[in-house]
Amino acid sequence: MNLDFSQIVPYIPFILEGIWATLKFVSVSIVVGFVLGTLLALCKITKIPGLKALADAYTSIFRGTPLILQLMLIYFAIPQLTGYDISPFLSAIMAFGLNSAAYVSEIIRAGILAVDRGQTEAAEALGIPYKPMMINIILPQALKNILPALMNEFITLTKESALVSTIGYLDLMRRAQIVGADLYRNFEPLLFAGLIYWIMVFILTKLGSLVERRMRYSD
Amino acid sequence: MIKVKELSKQFGENLVLNNISTTINQGEVVAVIGPSGSGKSTFLRCLNLLEEPTAGDIFIHDQEITLPKTNKLEVRKNIGMVFQHFHLFPHMTVLDNITYAPQKVKQIPKSEAVEIGKDLLSKVGLTEKEDAYPNQLSGGQKQRVAIARALAMDPGIMLFDEPTSALDPEMVKEVLDVMKDLAQTGMTMVVVTHEMNFAKEVADRIMFLDEGKLMEEGDPATFFQQPKTTRAQDFLGKIL
Numbered sequence: 429m430n431l432d433f434s435q436i437v438p439y440i441p442f443i444l445e446g447i448w449a450t451l452k453f454v455s456v457s458i459v460v461g462f463v464l465g466t467l468l469a470l471c472k473i474t475k476i477p478g479l480k481a482l483a484d485a486y487t488s489i490f491r492g493t494p495l496i497l498q499l500m501l502i503y504f505a506i507p508q509l510t511g512y513d514i515s516p517f518l519s520a521i522m523a524f525g526l527n528s529a530a531y532v533s534e535i536i537r538a539g540i541l542a543v544d545r546g547q548t549e550a551a552e553a554l555g556i557p558y559k560p561m562m563i564n565i566i567l568p569q570a571l572k573n574i575l576p577a578l579m580n581e582f583i584t585l586t587k588e589s590a591l592v593s594t595i596g597y598l599d600l601m602r603r604a605q606i607v608g609a610d611l612y613r614n615f616e617p618l619l620f621a622g623l624i625y626w627i628m629v630f631i632l633t634k635l636g637s638l639v640e641r642r643m644r645y646s647d
Numbered sequence: 648m649i650k651v652k653e654l655s656k657q658f659g660e661n662l663v664l665n666n667i668s669t670t671i672n673q674g675e676v677v678a679v680i681g682p683s684g685s686g687k688s689t690f691l692r693c694l695n696l697l698e699e700p701t702a703g704d705i706f707i708h709d710q711e712i713t714l715p716k717t718n719k720l721e722v723r724k725n726i727g728m729v730f731q732h733f734h735l736f737p738h739m740t741v742l743d744n745i746t747y748a749p750q751k752v753k754q755i756p757k758s759e760a761v762e763i764g765k766d767l768l769s770k771v772g773l774t775e776k777e778d779a780y781p782n783q784l785s786g787g788q789k790q791r792v793a794i795a796r797a798l799a800m801d802p803g804i805m806l807f808d809e810p811t812s813a814l815d816p817e818m819v820k821e822v823l824d825v826m827k828d829l830a831q832t833g834m835t836m837v838v839v840t841h842e843m844n845f846a847k848e849v850a851d852r853i854m855f856l857d858e859g860k861l862m863e864e865g866d867p868a869t870f871f872q873q874p875k876t877t878r879a880q881d882f883l884g885k886i887l
């Protein structure tokens with residue numbers, strides 16, 4: 429068997445820096461996706477027809493095309509069309525954030541609709557305005573129910589983030605490939621990167637169940 | 648005072664309230680009774696605009712709330728509502744359930760809201776439950792918290808939609824007792840109920856609804872002893 433992990437030892441710091449590069453844009457993308465996804469979800473449940481149609485179209489487009497295509501479009505088309513030389517980092521945040529928002533909005537929409545209609549009525553009967561009602565009463569209950577689905581979405585995003593290696597962003601994946609090319613052996617650096625992805629997802633999962641347990645007030 | 652003039656409500660083709668007129672005076676306790684599906688809940692929900700009337704006018708203290716420009720939230724500040732299924736906020740403690748709306752809606756400072764909340768909790772006999780979550784309470788306790796939550800807004804009118812119908816029999820009394828106390832303070836109350844004894848003892852007036860019509864109204868003694876309409880006679884015959 430031809431396996432030699434000792435050769436990648438000098439490259440380990442270089443690969444590990446990729447953790448930070450990956451985490452940096454993944455966490456920003458998660459926040460962008462969550463905030464935008466929440467707003468889209470609210471649009472989807474309003475009675476204002478224009479907003480609803482817009483949000484539905486948005487979701488349809490971002491879920492109906494490959495993420496890698498969205499990433500490429502943003503990275504290559506924006507400079508071509510506007511002359512603005514967009515960085516891989518910004519492209520990655522936009523593509524992943526906008527894409528994630530489409531999925532998150534569906535999750536949150538379902539979560540809000542699953543909250544007992546009586547909660548809204550009780551809030552309305554007390555004269556509570558829409559915004560505090562959503563933020564303090566409906567969304568906390570919705571989030572509690574959809575936490576596992578949201579966690580899943582964040583995990584998917586973390587793993588799919590490896591796609592940014594295609595636009596030259598120096599994330600974990602890209603660094604493993606560079607080391608592989610340097611050494612003329614790909615197996616070890618890829619395996620090493622895989623291990624790191626797995627650990628990141630593992631931690632994320634644990635974090636998720638921790639939050640879930642802390643929110644389990646009412647059953 | 649609540650004045651209802653020729654109120655009608657339609658859901659699609661279904662005429663649920665048919666031309667109802669009545670006046671409920673300051674401090675009056677009115678029991679709304681009638682068969683299931685007769686429009687009792689819908690009538691109550693029109694009074695705080697949870698349902699939009701199809702036709703007719705409603706005045707609260709001489710303000711016409713059925714005008715299109717009415718600020719519904721303003722109207723509701725002054726009208727408390729208690730639901731059959733409580734609808735407490737499950738992620739908040741009992742005290743937070745009660746103090747949330749006064750703080751958010753009336754901008755009452757937290758310390759003051761807490762004072763009001765604790766005072767109300769002692770009135771409904773649940774002082775020791777202030778830190779509990781709703782799921783840790785019995786049905787009767789939940790409903791008493793729900794009453795306290797509505798009262799925390801210091802409303803002039805209280806609406807009750809079958810407040811004891813979801814309760815185990817042994818818990819009905821504790822809720823009715825709180826409502827009796829409230830009636831004694833001079834609160835204007837509109838109570839949809841199947842508790843005929845409560846209606847007899849506490850209500851100043853009975854409204855009998857059937858198929859969306861206000862078939863008959865009057866003082867409890869007369870209504871229960873000599874109902875005028877055959878509909879009311881049938882209804883009372885079935886339940887008494």
Ligand SMILES: Nc1ncnc2c1ncn2[C@@H]1O[C@H](COP(=O)(O)OP(=O)(O)O)[C@@H](O)[C@H]1O
Nearest residue numbers: 658661663681682683684685686687688689690
């Ligand atoms: N939101 C609604 N949409 C359509 N129909 C409704 C709605 N709410 C109530 N109804 C109908 O109106 C009628 C009266 O209902 P309701 O006021 O709840 O009666 P009650 O409280 O006397 O049992 C029923 O036939 C019910 O099906």
Ligand SMILES: [Mg+2]
Nearest residue numbers: 687688689809
């Ligand atoms: Mg009803």
